[in-house]
Each structure stands twice: as C-alpha cells, then as structure tokens.
Amino acid sequence: MSTVKSSAENLTLNADGVGNDIKFQSNATEIAAIDQAGNLTLSGTVDGVDIQTLNTAVAANTAKVTNSTSASDLTSGTLPDARFPSTLPAISGANLTGIDAATVSTTAPSSPSAGDMWFDSTAGTTAMKVYSGTGWDQMSNRNDGATQGSSATLAVLAGYYTSGKHSLWVDIDGTAMQLMVDFDATGGPWVMLAFKFGTGGVNGQNDDLYIAGADANGPLNNTGRSGRTLNLGLGDGAETVTTLWGATTLATSGSEAGGYFPVYGVYGPHTIEYYNFATSAQLSSSYKTGLQGWVSAISSETPHVMAECDSQGLTSSTNWLLQTGPSTDSGHQGWLRDKDNYFMRGTNGDTSTDESWSAYVWTHNTYTAIAAAGASTPGRGGGSPSGLPTDPMILPESVHVAIGTGGGIVFGTPSNSSLSNEYDSRTYFLVK
Amino acid sequence: MAFPLNPSIGDFYTDPNNNTLEYVSEGAWALVGTKGYIIAKRVKDYIRVEEQLDMLWHMMDDETIPGKDSSWYNVIKEVKVLHNYPAGKVWSEAANSWVEVV
Numbered sequence: 001m002s003t004v005k006s007s008a009e010n011l012t013l014n015a016d017g018v019g020n021d022i023k024f025q026s027n028a029t030e031i032a033a034i035d036q037a038g039n040l041t042l043s044g045t046v047d048g049v050d051i052q053t054l055n056t057a058v059a060a061n062t063a064k065v066t067n068s069t070s071a072s073d074l075t076s077g078t079l080p081d082a083r084f085p086s087t088l089p090a091i092s093g094a095n096l097t098g099i100d101a102a103t104v105s106t107t108a109p110s111s112p113s114a115g116d117m118w119f120d121s122t123a124g125t126t127a128m129k130v131y132s133g134t135g136w137d138q139m140s141n142r143n144d145g146a147t148q149g150s151s152a153t154l155a156v157l158a159g160y161y162t163s164g165k166h167s168l169w170v171d172i173d174g175t176a177m178q179l180m181v182d183f184d185a186t187g188g189p190w191v192m193l194a195f196k197f198g199t200g201g202v203n204g205q206n207d208d209l210y211i212a213g214a215d216a217n218g219p220l221n222n223t224g225r226s227g228r229t230l231n232l233g234l235g236d237g238a239e240t241v242t243t244l245w246g247a248t249t250l251a252t253s254g255s256e257a258g259g260y261f262p263v264y265g266v267y268g269p270h271t272i273e274y275y276n277f278a279t280s281a282q283l284s285s286s287y288k289t290g291l292q293g294w295v296s297a298i299s300s301e302t303p304h305v306m307a308e309c310d311s312q313g314l315t316s317s318t319n320w321l322l323q324t325g326p327s328t329d330s331g332h333q334g335w336l337r338d339k340d341n342y343f344m345r346g347t348n349g350d351t352s353t354d355e356s357w358s359a360y361v362w363t364h365n366t367y368t369a370i371a372a373a374g375a376s377t378p379g380r381g382g383g384s385p386s387g388l389p390t391d392p393m394i395l396p397e398s399v400h401v402a403i404g405t406g407g408g409i410v411f412g413t414p415s416n417s418s419l420s421n422e423y424d425s426r427t428y429f430l431v432k
Numbered sequence: 433m434a435f436p437l438n439p440s441i442g443d444f445y446t447d448p449n450n451n452t453l454e455y456v457s458e459g460a461w462a463l464v465g466t467k468g469y470i471i472a473k474r475v476k477d478y479i480r481v482e483e484q485l486d487m488l489w490h491m492m493d494d495e496t497i498p499g500k501d502s503s504w505y506n507v508i509k510e511v512k513v514l515h516n517y518p519a520g521k522v523w524s525e526a527a528n529s530w531v532e533v534v
Binding site: 261262263264265266267268269270322323324325326327328329341343400 | 435466469
C-alpha cells in the first residue's frame with residue numbers, strides 16, 4: 001500500500017504554473033480534479049449523492065425561488081385554506097364584468113330598464129324582482145299557480161296539490177289563465193268547466209243544459225218521456241232523464257223544459273259558452289279560444305252526453321263525421337260544431353222506437369250508444385266512432401239541431417254521484 | 433252542398449236528404465212548404481204588433497168596428513191626447529217637419 005500523508009501539519013499538493021490542475025487517478029484513470037479556481041470535478045459520487053445532478057436541480061429551483069412572487073409559477077395543486085386570511089381584504093367589484101347588478105333596497109330603483117334586478121329587502125317581502133319594462137315581477141322557482149306571476153302547467157301543479165279544488169293560474173300554452181283545478185278526480189289534475197248555453201234552445205232552469213224541442217211538445221213533455229230511464233254506465237245505474245243531467249229536477253213543461261222550435265226545421269248555431277268556476281263568470285272570449293286550442297282530453301267520469309227523444313225510428317242513419325251538417329228528416333238531429341267549423345253528429349243514428357230515448361256518451365277516445373230501458377238499441381250510423389273527431393270538439397263552439405215531430409234533443413254533462421260533480425249549482429266536466 | 437255557415441234571410445239550401453230549406457229568421461232554416469215554414473214567413477212579413485193594434489184603434493175611432501166606448505180604446509186615446517200631434521198639421525218626411533194640411 002502506498003500512502004501520501006502528513007504528520008500533524010497541512011498536506012499540500014501543488015500543481016505549479018497557471019492552468020494546471022491537481023488530478024487524482026485510480027488504476028491509471030483520472031477520477032477527480034481540482035482546477036486552479038478550486039472547482040472540484042468528480043467522475044463518481046460523494047457518499048451516494050450525484051453532485052452534478054444536484055447542482056443542476058438546485059440551479060433550476062434557485063430561479064423559481066428568485067421569482068417566487070409570480071403566480072404563473074403555480075401550475076398545479078390547490079392552495080390550502082390556511083393560505084387565505086381569516087378576514088378577506090375589501091376588494092372593489094367596480095371593474096368586475098359578466099355579473100348583472102341587483103339593487104338591494106326597500107325601494108325600487110328609479111328609471112329601471114327591462115331586465116334590471118332588484119332585491120326588495122322590505123321586511124315581509126325580501127324577494128328578488130326583475131323589471132319587465134312596465135313593472136317589477138317577483139322571481140321565484142315555485143310555480144304553484146297561486147298568483148298570476150306563478151302560473152304553471154297542470155303537470156307542474158300536480159306536484160304542489162294532491163286534493164281538493166283550487167282556483168289557480170294555469171299555464172295554457174304559454175298564457176296564464178285563472179281557472180278552477182280539480183285534484184280529486186282520477187287522472188288529474190283537471191280544469192273544471194261547465195256549459196253555459198247563451199242563446200236559443202236553452203233550458204230556462206239550468207243554463208248548463210241544452211234542450212231543444214218540437215213546438216210545445218219537447219223531450220220532457222209527458223210522463224212517458226220524462227219517466228224513461230237511461231244507464232250511462234257511470235256507476236249510477238238507470239236514472240230517469242229528469243234527474244240524469246244535474247242535481248236539479250227538470251221541469252217537464254214550460255220554458256224550463258227547453259227551447260221550442262217550429263216542426264221540420266234546422267236551428268242554430270246556438271253558441272256554447274263556458275262557465276269559469278274560478279271567476280264565477282262566463283269564460284272570456286280569449287280564454288275560450290285558448291282552451292279550445294289547448295284541450296286534448298275530457299275525463300271519463302264527466303263525458304259529454306247528447307240524447308234524442310221520440311225519433312220514432314225515422315231518423316236516417318248518418319255518419320258521425322259527415323261534414324254536410326244538419327238536415328231535415330222525420331226525427332231529430334243533434335250536431336256540434338268546433339271552432340274550426342268541423343261538424344260532428346252527436347246523435348248519429350237513432351233507430352229506436354216511438355217515445356223512446358237514445359243517448360250517446362263520449363270522451364276524447366271513447367264512445368257508447370245507449371238506449372232507454374225497453375227501447376231498441378240505437379244505431380251508430382255509418383261509422384264506428386271511438387271518440388271525438390277533433391280535440392277542439394271537447395269544447396265545441398255551437399250546437400245545431402234538426403227538429404221533426406214531438407220530442408227533441410238534450411245535450412249536457414251528466415251528474416256523476418261518485419264524483420259529485422256539482423259546484424256553484426252547476427254540473428261540471430273535467431278537461432286537460 | 434255544405435251546410436251554409438253564414439246565411440242571409442231568404443237563402444235556400446238543399447240538404448243531403450234532398451229537402452229544400454229557406455233561412456226564414458236568425459238561426460232558423462224551415463223546410464219549405466211545412467206549417468212551420470208558412471208561419472215563419474208570415475211572422476217575417478207581419479207589420480209590428482204595435483202597428484197592428486194602432487190599426488184596430490183607428491178602426492174603432494172611425495167606427496169601422498165597435499168598441500169606441502171600451503176602456504182599452506180610451507186608455508189608448510188618453511195617451512194620444514197627452515202626446516198629441518200639432519192641430520191642423522201633418523208630419524212631412526221630406527221636410528222633416530210638421531206642415532200645414534193643404
């Protein structure tokens with residue numbers, strides 16, 4: 001073993017002359033050197049540390065540390081909560097963009113533009129409002145129909161009410177209408193309406209029932225006719241025709257028994273209006289038109305019923321969808337017309353016997369022809385109807401009748417005891 | 433022919449059963465030749481009931497028919513006297529005023 005060492009004093013290795021290094025070799029290979037500036041160059045490691053790699057990393061991080069005030073060096077990770085001060089500094093939002101300003105005040109902003117928002121901090125109100133251009137509308141996601149500004153479709157209302165009858169603002173094809181909505185009947189909610197026959201051929205006792213007769217010899221003018229029974233299939237069994245259409249017993253003579261028309265004629269149009277239970281008044285023209293365009297179903301618990309009395313089997317069978325409209329024959333005919341002037345024959349083929357009744361019961365997708373007890377089965381004319389030919393016919397525009405000899409036509413909503421569809425002394429039907 | 437939706441009084445319509453109807457009054461088509469049709473035509477052509485009654489009163493007044501001493505005659509007369517026409521004058525539609533009887 002060869003050893004170069006000093007004894008209790010410095011050991012000096014001197015590479016004499018400028019630019020000469022002190023070099024270390026192992027097995028004739030240089031493994032380290034120290035230049036004249038004191039820089040140490042190693043081909044190996046120092047106690048397992050790669051001095052050269054370490055030096056490079058330190059140099060790179062030194063740059064970042066030097067620029068540590070630049071947020072652009074934060075390229076990943078999440079600032080921990082502790083890095084935020086417990087009290088945030090006051091920061092002006094004056095230059096923030098993309099945020100709609102809302103005024104917070106107990107008084108409305110002056111000179112607002114459409115779309116401006118105002119948080120009304122008035123005690124008891126505390127609501128966000130938006131300016132429509134003419135007034136401030138309260139903003140809410142609760143469209144429960146309780147007020148005009150919160151009108152909702154029947155489907156939405158179904159989520160807010162589970163029973164009862166409520167006067168609500170209903171979204172009818174985008175228009176808010178105040179209507180009575182029934183949440184009790186099967187398949188609801190439904191809009192409650194009643195017929196309101198305004199002109200001609202009207203029962204003087206109940207204007208929700210249409211009765212047209214021949215001269216002074218109408219559908220109810222003798223005990224034989226008024227005592228006939230019909231079973232409409234609504235669960236009430238066979239009922240006399242004088243109690244079938246409402247809670248009030250119908251008179252069998254006089255103006256209360258209907259409107260009378262000269263024999264052998266065609267009469268109408270007798271305009272049909274509708275009663276709005278929410279306002280206790282006739283449906284306005286705009287509401288009527290809107291509902292006629294919106295409606296698509298009528299409850300099977302409150303079908304439309306048109307009946308014919310005493311046709312003596314002489315009424316010609318007529319196609320349900322015949323668009324020629326009413327004609328004269330020896331019996332009676334009841335026709336409906338929708339808002340688009342589409343005709344439907346309500347009594348479309350009575351072949352029953354003298355003094356008998358035949359009733360035709362339909363919804364938007366069902367149809368039944370019924371004979372009075374003891375009478376012949378009524379015909380159904382040239383066709384097999386299964387419901388109304390058009391949706392608007394659920395809310396028809398008018399009635400036309402053809403009057404022959406004694407007897408006549410009755411049209412209205414039947415009383416259904418299981419539903420108790422009487423309200424405001426009117427028999428209502430349900431649509432949606 | 434489709435059912436006329438906007439008829440005028442006096443229009444005719446032959447229905448699908450080949451019956452002829454006339455539009456005799458608002459909302460009413462009467463089968464031509466029937467009693468109801470004839471009554472409807474009469475009603476349309478009658479003068480007003482008030483004018484018919486006035487004709488009867490004047491017939492009583494000129495004693496074409498009896499009744500001049502009836503209470504009905506005198507009740508009507510009282511009204512006529514209360515609202516009497518100017519004496520010796522008649523109403524001229526052309527002049528739109530009362531004119532002397534020539």
